[in-house]
Amino acid sequence: MTYRIGVDAGGTKISAGLVAGNKLIRKIKIPTEQGKGRNQVIKNILKAISIVSRGIEKKEIGMIGIGLAGPVDSKNGILKVAPNIKGMQNLPVRKIVEKTSGIKTIVENDAKCVALAESRQFKCKNLIALTLGTGVGGGIIIDGKIYHGSNYAGELGHIVIDYRGYKCNCGNNGCLEEYCSGRGVERLAKKYFGKAIPPLEVQRMAEAGNKKAIQVYNEFGTYLGIGLADYVNIFNPEIIVIGGGIGRAWKLFLPNAIKEMKKRAFDVSSSTVKVVPSKLEVDEAGILGVASLD
Numbered sequence: 001m002t003y004r005i006g007v008d009a010g011g012t013k014i015s016a017g018l019v020a021g022n023k024l025i026r027k028i029k030i031p032t033e034q035g036k037g038r039n040q041v042i043k044n045i046l047k048a049i050s051i052v053s054r055g056i057e058k059k060e061i062g063m064i065g066i067g068l069a070g071p072v073d074s075k076n077g078i079l080k081v082a083p084n085i086k087g088m089q090n091l092p093v094r095k096i097v098e099k100t101s102g103i104k105t106i107v108e109n110d111a112k113c114v115a116l117a118e119s120r121q122f123k124c125k126n127l128i129a130l131t132l133g134t135g136v137g138g139g140i141i142i143d144g145k146i147y148h149g150s151n152y153a154g155e156l157g158h159i160v161i162d163y164r165g166y167k168c169n170c171g172n173n174g175c176l177e178e179y180c181s182g183r184g185v186e187r188l189a190k191k192y193f194g195k196a197i198p199p200l201e202v203q204r205m206a207e208a209g210n211k212k213a214i215q216v217y218n219e220f221g222t223y224l225g226i227g228l229a230d231y232v233n234i235f236n237p238e239i240i241v242i243g244g245g246i247g248r249a250w251k252l253f254l255p256n257a258i259k260e261m262k263k264r265a266f267d268v269s270s271s272t273v274k275v276v277p278s279k280l281e282v283d284e285a286g287i288l289g290v291a292s293l294d
């Protein structure tokens with residue numbers, strides 16, 4: 001039996017899973033502890049790997065895949081910009097893990113890994129996956145493979161939907177990420193309720209029929225639809241999958257997003273694309289994707 005290990009290292013937690021074939025055998029979650037510095041984060045990544053592979057012989061493990069948020073130089077296994085884990089940029093993560101574990105290691109952007117997992121889940125080779133969470137991550141799958149461009153392609157959260165819009169962490173203005181993320185929901189809640197409300201609470205209110213909360217998600221959907229229209233025009237994907245923690249509220253915003261997308265995109269492409277919610281658990285998608293890299 002050959003196993004693979006998938007690690008999804010985020011700003012607050014590190015999820016790791018033991019994968020055989022396409023199946024997640026076991027998974028664990030430990031804190032990232034980024035406040036203790038990057039050495040501690042690396043230690044915790046190694047700890048997660050050792051916990052999840054307990055009882056398995058090293059020779060039975062084919063590879064370790066590590067997914068990180070931010071632009072990753074996957075050829076060299078280095079996170080180039082670390083928006084969510086402070087101090088991790090330019091750290092040779094692959095080299096360190098490979099040297100310590102003695103197992104072949106691949107490092108990739110987390111959202112690209114999710115896209116790969118979705119591509120397998122939906123058995124679809126031309127697909128776009130959007131992860132709506134703290135930020136907006138994205139991955140483009142073309143002919144069954146992650147599209148990298150020269151290296152860092154697929155920053156789908158950073159397309160501009162309002163050129164005079166909110167300042168984004170990336171330095172640009174009006175990126176989709178500022179509208180269709182957790183803070184996007186909070187901002188809209190402020191607009192409709194006059195105060196910031198956590199996204200999950202707004203979701204519950206909307207599901208219970210609160211009119212203002214429903215308006216929050218309608219407007220959220222409009223913004224998302226503007227972005228979707230661009231992806232559809234550029235990539236003409238068969239499927240766009242919406243995942244991530246904020247994406248769980250898809251019933252509230254997806255109808256409006258699809259309406260807006262159809263209004264804006266070329267009909268030849270928008271009439272065939274399927275925009276669907278992810279069927280995978282949020283952390284499962286990352287683990288399965290990163291463990292299927294080669």
Ligand SMILES: [Zn+2]
Nearest residue numbers: 158168170175
């Ligand atoms: Zn941006």
